[in-house]
Amino acid sequence: MWRRLIYHPEVNYALRQTLVLCLPVAIGWLSGDLQKGLLFSLVPACCNNAGLDTPHKRFFKRLIVGGSLFAFSSFLIQYLGEHSVPLPAILFAMAMLLGVTGEISPLHARLLPGSLIAAIFTLSLAGRMPIWEPPLLYVLGTIWYGVFNWFWFWLWKEQPMRETLSLLYRELADYCEAKYTLLTRLTDPEKALPPLLARQQKAVDLIGICYQQMHMLAANRDSHHKRLIRAFQVALDLQEHISVSLHQPEEVQKLVEKSHAEAVIRWNAQTIAARLRELADDILYHRLPERFVMDKPLGALEKIARRSRDNPVGQFCYYHFSRIARVLRTQRPLYQRDLMADRQRRLPLLAACKSYLSLKSAALRTAARFAVMLTFASTLAMFFDLPKPYWILMTVMFVSQNGYSATRVRIQHRALGTLAGLIIAAVALRLHAPEAMVLSIMLVITLVSYLVIRKFYGWAMIGFTVTAVYSLQLLSLNGADFLLPRLMDTLMGCMIAFGGMIWLWPQWQSGLLRQNAHDALGTYQDALQMLLGNEQDPVKLAYQRMRANQAHNALFNSLNQAMQEPGFDSNYLTDMKLWVTHSQFIVEHINAMTILAREHTMLTPALAERYLQSCEIALQRCQQRLEYDGPGSDTNVLEDGQRDFHQGPVTILERHVRRILDHLSVMHTISSLAWRDRPHHGRWLSRRLKKAPETKGSKHREKREGSGQA
Structure with missing residues (x-):
């Protein structure tokens, strides 16, 4: 029973987060300085958003970088504020400066929101303590957070x-x-x-997470x-x-x-x-x-x-x-794979800066979006003469996600959770409970909130709002005065984040559908070239199979998000849904062919070459139909590719290839229908896709075509 309790993912996570937050509060309360303990417990929020609780083989190095950025952000916003630099200008410059972390790696990209939240938290402390004290608080808090998580992961290494x-x-x-x-x-x-x-x-997706965790933990070096x-x-x-x-x-x-x-x-x-x-x-x-x-x-x-x-x-x-x-x-695999070949993209700082300065950089767009939203929020706060607009700025940071759908759901849950939490807090403040009872109730609420936060963010926000109001009450004895302003700040922050996600360089998945479909076809072509070619290394075949699965998943994920986005043609999405269905069948056939190839169930070289040529022709036709609205051929892809094939018994591998050609023929027809219903705005105004980088498959194809012409 105790194993099910202590090792359960939600319970383990909730215990870790609750202890790292509440132990400083308990120590501060026992030592007679509760306010310092409450302030100290704010630092883990920054560390969580920065991903510093992620197990990593460079765990302490990331803690040093994260703590340094928190302290730098805290010092900078106070120093520039004392020199009469406007808050919108400070936040804009900080967001654009720290955005370069997104070019180094996806995990480093999380340091941007964490550092900005640290600066926003400092706004509530400015003027109440010396300028050096908030940065020191972040340094010590990050050390405490890192030591506690290191000890926690040491107890449960795996x-x-x-x-x-x-x-x-x-x-x-x-x-x-x-x-x-x-x-x-x-x-x-x-x-x-x-x-x-x-x-x-x-x-x-879970397989991809496992790969990332093994690289992060350097699992090949640890016998555990x-x-x-x-x-x-x-x-x-x-x-x-x-x-x-x-x-x-x-x-x-x-x-x-x-x-x-x-x-x-x-x-x-x-x-x-x-x-x-x-x-x-x-x-x-x-x-x-x-x-x-x-x-x-x-x-x-x-x-x-x-x-x-x-x-x-x-x-x-x-x-x-x-x-x-x-x-x-x-309980043993059918064959051993090379799992630890590190293919993770990592850029040194100078190369990351060069890449960040390009207008095509996704990290630059993300940083600019944060910069504009925070600038607008702080300007709005100055217009309404709000002395410390930290709550509205924090709301913008907490609800902003990568996509439209995720941001919309997070905004709904946060707004409704904050409203319900403020109502509960307003009633509870009238009870005038003793301090010890309040702290005990806050501990229970924090634990319960972390238990449900992964699945029910809105319910967790109710608990966190109650604890936030009581923290303000314990810090300044005027928590009741913050109820209505905090609600208005939350609603304004949600509206700013929603507007920023729609109008500021949005990553519309509908616009990415065509590119993702084109990339998926290219990945399928690379896989078929290996399966019907001379490649016999099972490691390379398995890796290419996973690439095909991941390319299709990127396409499927784009379709799912696009169907929830506003202002796009439903007929086009319906056609693309059917296109993605046939794409899934191709992936399943590639999975089966990978197994057969590993067991040396192959075709004769001449027959494999002819099938490969047919598949490449079919894939290229589908890609061309996705690229532009030009005149299309009505020739059946399957009949054109198999016109002169032998009429003998069909092997199991041939059956898979022929069914792939069947699906490609249908996908070609669907692409012709879907283009007419495509959206007519944004990147869809461009009739052609941008030229994709040259792949190994395209080089192989050009070489063969050149030899044929010769």
Whole structure:
């Protein structure tokens, strides 16, 4: 029972955040200086936003950089304020100066909002203490935050990776169960595939997080992580075999009519899903897995596959389920991968500065957006003669997210949570409870709020608003006077953040759909060149397979966000939704072909070359149709590519390639229809895409075309 409590992700996170906040308050209260303890507890908010609680092999180096930036920001805003520099100018310059961190790495980019929040917090302290005291407070607070988190992660060294792996195994269980238990109920891909796409995306996203954690922790150098690395390699094998393509509704229906295959396939899938959920709990709660066998379900499936040799569905399911069962039984991957090849983009400071000065820099746009929003908010505060507009500025920082949809949801939750929290605080302040009781209640509220903050941000905001009002009450004994101004500041900050996300260099996902679709086709081409070429290295094949999965996920994520954005053509998005559906089928076929290639189930060189040429022609036609509204050919991609192919027995690998050509033919038609319904504003006014960087695939294609012309 205690394992489930202490190792549960939400409980572990809530305990860590509550203790790092409340221990300084408790020490200050016991030592008779409660105000210092309350001020000291403000620093972890900056550290959380800066990502300084992320386990990393350079953990202390990041703490030093973060603490230095906090102290520098705190000193700068006080020093310039004393020299009569306007607050809007200070915030604009700081945002643009610190924005260069976004060019170094995504993790360093989080130092920008953390440093700006540290400067905004300092506004509430300016004039109440010497100029050197707030920077010292941030330095000491960052040291306390770092030491506490280092000790916490030392107690549970593997817990961050265990939490992610546990979520990955659960997602794979849900994906397997959803995919194979509804074979005959949902035969329409437009209805059946979207929920499966969402689960597949979550699984690949979690795989990406696991990769990042291993690089951050340098897991290959630590013997404690060997078991988890093996569990991750097992998860990669499972994802390969679960996410292969099975969309053959006609063949499925024939097999179901001849036998009780549907019940047997569902039996196998549910057995695998139950085992994956058990392994997820075992990984999370530090337990050794029990012995696993599924001979009876596999035996029944083998009989069906043997009796229906002319139907590929039974053989397909038995092939993949048997390998999944072997992996789950042995708890060892089918082959060893090179997981620790560091491909993370890192730029030195001078190169990052050069890249940051380009108008194409995403980090520059993000910093400029923050700079303009904070400038406008502080100017508005000066217009209304607000002496210390820290609450409105903090609201802008806390609710601003990368995309439109995330910002809109965060604004709604924060506004409603703040309103409800202020009402509760107004009632509670009239009770005049003793200080010890107030601190105890604040401790409980903080713990409960952190327990639910990941899933229910609005409910957590109610608790945090109550504790913020009581903190002001304990600091200045006038918390009741802040109720209405804080509500107005919150609403103004939310409106400014929402306007900034819409009008200040927005990253509309609808505008990125075409580019992401073009990039995904290029990634598929690279994967097919390796699978149908001479590449036999399983590590390179596995890496390219993951690249194809991630490219499709970027496309699917853009589509999901675009469907929630305002002002875009619903007909265009409907067509692109169908396009993305066929793209998912191609990814599943690439997953299956990667497995076959690793097991040396290949085509003859001449046949593979002809199939590759057909695939490249089909992919290029789809890319051209996405690029511009030019005259298109009505030639069927599949017929044009396979006109002279042999008429002998079709192998399983050929079947996958032919189905890929089928999907590309449909995608070409959809692209022609979708272009006419595209949005007619913003980047869509450009009829052509920007020239993509030259890839290995394009070089290979040009070389072959040149030799053919010669």
